[in-house]
Amino acid sequence: MNQSVREQINRMCHPRGIAIFGGMTRVGGFANSILVSHILYGFKGKLYPISRKGDEVGGIKIIRSLGDVDGPVDLAIIAVPAQAVPDVMRECLAHGVAGVTIQTSGFAEIGEEGRAIQNEIEKIAHQGLLTVGPNCFGIHCPRGGITLLPGANYPKEPGNVGLICQSGGMANDFVHEAEATGIRMSKVFSYGNGADLDAIQLMNYLADDEETEAIGAYLEGVKDGRRFMEAVRYAASKKPVVIWKGGLTPLGARMTMSHTASLGGSTDIWKGAMKQAGVIAVKDLDGMMDSLSILTFLNKPGRKIGVMGGGGAIGVYTSDLAYSLGLELPVFSDKTQRKLGSILPVPGSSFKNPIDMAAPTLPLKAVVSLIRETLIREPIDVFMMISLLHPLDVTIRTHTRFNGLKAPSTVEYFEKLLAELLPLKAETGKDIVMVIQNRAHAEECIDTESTYRKIRRQYLKAGIPVFSSEKKALEGISYSLIHTQKQQPQEI
Numbered sequence: 001m002n003q004s005v006r007e008q009i010n011r012m013c014h015p016r017g018i019a020i021f022g023g024m025t026r027v028g029g030f031a032n033s034i035l036v037s038h039i040l041y042g043f044k045g046k047l048y049p050i051s052r053k054g055d056e057v058g059g060i061k062i063i064r065s066l067g068d069v070d071g072p073v074d075l076a077i078i079a080v081p082a083q084a085v086p087d088v089m090r091e092c093l094a095h096g097v098a099g100v101t102i103q104t105s106g107f108a109e110i111g112e113e114g115r116a117i118q119n120e121i122e123k124i125a126h127q128g129l130l131t132v133g134p135n136c137f138g139i140h141c142p143r144g145g146i147t148l149l150p151g152a153n154y155p156k157e158p159g160n161v162g163l164i165c166q167s168g169g170m171a172n173d174f175v176h177e178a179e180a181t182g183i184r185m186s187k188v189f190s191y192g193n194g195a196d197l198d199a200i201q202l203m204n205y206l207a208d209d210e211e212t213e214a215i216g217a218y219l220e221g222v223k224d225g226r227r228f229m230e231a232v233r234y235a236a237s238k239k240p241v242v243i244w245k246g247g248l249t250p251l252g253a254r255m256t257m258s259h260t261a262s263l264g265g266s267t268d269i270w271k272g273a274m275k276q277a278g279v280i281a282v283k284d285l286d287g288m289m290d291s292l293s294i295l296t297f298l299n300k301p302g303r304k305i306g307v308m309g310g311g312g313a314i315g316v317y318t319s320d321l322a323y324s325l326g327l328e329l330p331v332f333s334d335k336t337q338r339k340l341g342s343i344l345p346v347p348g349s350s351f352k353n354p355i356d357m358a359a360p361t362l363p364l365k366a367v368v369s370l371i372r373e374t375l376i377r378e379p380i381d382v383f384m385m386i387s388l389l390h391p392l393d394v395t396i397r398t399h400t401r402f403n404g405l406k407a408p409s410t411v412e413y414f415e416k417l418l419a420e421l422l423p424l425k426a427e428t429g430k431d432i433v434m435v436i437q438n439r440a441h442a443e444e445c446i447d448t449e450s451t452y453r454k455i456r457r458q459y460l461k462a463g464i465p466v467f468s469s470e471k472k473a474l475e476g477i478s479y480s481l482i483h484t485q486k487q488q489p490q491e492i
Contacts, residue, residue, distance in 0.1 A: 001204040008130050009197075009205055011098035013187055014144035015074035017046040019097070021088050022079030024062050025054040030079035030103050032057065033149060034138075040152035043145040046071050066095045074098045075146070077138060082106035082117050085134065089124045099130030099197075101138035103149060108193055109135055118195050125196035136192030137168030140175065140185060143211065148172060148190060159184020161292055162212035164202045166191060166220045166246075173285065174216070181293050182460030186211040198223060200231045207235035214240040214295050216288050220247050229273060236278040240295050240483040244282050245270055280482045290467065290476030297465040298431040301480040302381020304328045306374050307354035309386030309435075310361065315354035318386070318470045325478035329353050336377045343369045353378075361392045364413060368420045375428045384433045384473055387414075389452055390440035414455045418462055425464070434459055434466045435473050 018038065022031025035049050039058055047060055048069045054062045063069060066076075076092045078085055082104050092100055107118040118134065125131040132139060137148040142158040149168065154175050161183050165171035171190040178185060186209065189202050199219055206212045215235055222228045235241050248267040274281035282288050294301050305327055307318050322329050332340070332353045340351040344366055348358035355370060367385075375383055392410060425432050436455060440448040456466040467473035 001201065001208065005130065005201075006205060006208075008098045011074040012101075012130065012132075013139060013141040013146070015045055015098075015146065017048060017069065017071050017073040017075075018043065018146065019048045019050055019066055019069065019073045019076040019092070020079070021050045021076065023053065024049045024051045024057040030149065031077075034077050034079060034103070035060070037147055037149065037152040038145075041145065041147045041154065042156065043147075045145070048073065066091050066097075075139075076100040077103065078133075079103045082114065082134070085117065086120045086124060089121055089129055089131070093124060093127060093129045097129065099132065101136060102131060102133030102192075102195075103136060103138060104133075105135040105192075107134045107195070118193060122195045131196035132189060133192045134195060135168075137171055137190035139190075140171075140188035142185065148175075148188065151175065155179050155184060157184050158186060158211070160186055160211070160213035161296065162186045162206040162209060162215050163188040164191065164199055164206065164215070164217040164219075165189065166194070166199070166218060168192065170218050170285070174218070174288070177285065177289050178292075180456075181289055182465065183289070183292055183296055186213075194223070200224065200227050203228075203231040203235050203241075207231070207238050212239070214292055215242070216292055217241070217243045218288070219243060219245050229277060232274075232279050233277045236483070240280065240292075240480070241278075242280040242282060242288055242291050242295075242479070243274060244284065244288050275482075278482065280479045282479060286472060287475065287479060290472045291479035293465050293467075294433075294476040294480040295483065297460075297463055298382065298433075298477075298480070299429070300381070301431070301477050301484050303481060303485070304330055304379065304381045305474070305477070306332075306378055306380040306383045307386065308357065308370060308374070308384070309354060310357040310359050310388060310391075312348075312350075312356055314386055314470070315350070315356050318354055318384075318474070321471060321474050325474055326481075327474060327478055330378070330380065332374070332378055336373065339373050339377070340370055343373065364416055364420075367417065368424075371421070371432075372424055375424055375430050380430065382431045382433055382477060384435060384470070386435040386437070386470060389436050389438045389455075390445065390448055410451050411454050415458065418459060418464070421464065422462060432464050433473050433477070434464055435468070435470050436466055437469060 020031055020035050023029050024032055026032055038047060049057055049060055049062045051062050056062055076097050078088050078100050080088055085102055085104055107114040139146055140148045140151055142156055147154050150172055163174055168190045171188055191197060199222060206215050232241055248270055271281060280291050305322060307329060319329055337351040346358045350356040421432055436452060438448055438452045459466045
């Protein structure tokens with residue numbers, strides 16, 4: 001990427017001043033909401049609401065034109081009717097603004113009339129005004145203190161995952177999902193129709209962005225296939241790239257055309273191209289989150305998995321799933337099996353791998369001992385513990401209520417387990433993944449979900465990823481191997 005273009009994007013992501021064009025007095029309107037989002041998010045620079053109507057909004061004076069601002073403007077956010085966008089862009093170009101985001105819709109996605117306006121804004125953009133959009137939510141950059149249209153409550157803590165997203169709504173969903181899974185963002189670009197800055201340029205930008213260590217992307221269409229493949233190959237050679245491509249079916253392609261004026265594509269061609277480029281190609285938002293979670297938290301994801309859970313069916317299902325994904329559950333040595341058996345001499349248990357604890361709940365001391373011996377004795381890459389939260393919760397509450405035992409609460413149980421796992425993880429250098437299933441669906445069990453979220457937050461903060469199912473955990477590991485070991489998972 002041209003260095004001057006990179007510097008302009010950096011200015012857009014870390015602006016000294018932001019001009020917001022649009023109706024400011026209509027509460028809930030795009031321009032008003034964008035301004036409010038930045039005030040609440042805590043943008044440290046100057047905000048300049050620009051509109052023909054109104055005197056002030058949110059305690060900030062409304063300005064009539066960009067020429068009336070009292071400081072530098074690096075980013076302009078445009079939320080005026082489509083027909084007025086070109087004139088606003090010309091004003092920004094004349095005043096040295098680095099770039100704009102155009103939240104307004106009504107361009108190529110609606111037909112020829114809108115396409116004509118989009119062609120006009122493309123010409124203006126090519127004169128030196130970098131443009132994200134139109135028909136987008138904009139840019140989110142925690143370090144720069146800027147956020148998307150609905151992003152007032154986004155995490156302020158910067159992270160290492162960059163996102164390129166053609167859909168504004170999907171960008172919003174991703175950031176919220178990322179917060180719940182412990183992922184934090186470096187930069188998010190919702191680029192909509194991609195009249196100027198599109199997936200190709202943004203991929204090139206993030207590939208060399210020092211704040212970004214992994215790239216995620218949701219795409220609906222690609223304008224120049226050859227240049228796009230060059231960009232993703234380059235990016236994937238430097239850091240993990242995870243792409244979810246929409247519109248790969250005839251029905252999906254029809255929808256992408258009306259959404260962002262993008263052409264879909266062929267599933268088989270897309271899969272082949274991504275495999276050659278070393279890109280992690282996923283099928284949905286879960287795949288994006290799971291693979292990026294593994295890449296974020298695990299030191300070096302590997303194919304050899306050790307599993308422990310309570311119940312034979314869990315072991316059978318996990319084994320089938322691992323096999324279908326090209327993962328290995330190596331049989332533990334006879335010596336290891338004897339040692340594990342001495343720790344848990346319970347009828348119905350099994351120690352070959354997966355370890356079947358024969359019950360969904362065990363005393364904490366036994367659980368820690370089983371994990372310790374497995375990590376120390378066996379040449380596995382990742383240890384996955386499967387906990388059934390509801391049975392464990394019920395058992396603890398029952399013993400406490402009826403037997404008078406002073407058992408720790410479920411949260412305390414997992415806190416004590418975490419305190420034991422962290423030294424083991426550091427000592428052995430092996431990764432640990434938690435699967436905590438909550439199948440308590442009755443209304444009276446609603447507090448179990450709260451328990452799950454508290455536990456998940458503690459483990460994520462400590463650097464151990466938490467998944468709600470074996471499938472999500474193993475798929476995340478399998479996907480990540482495409483980057484770490486260039487292994488393509490099979491269809492399941």
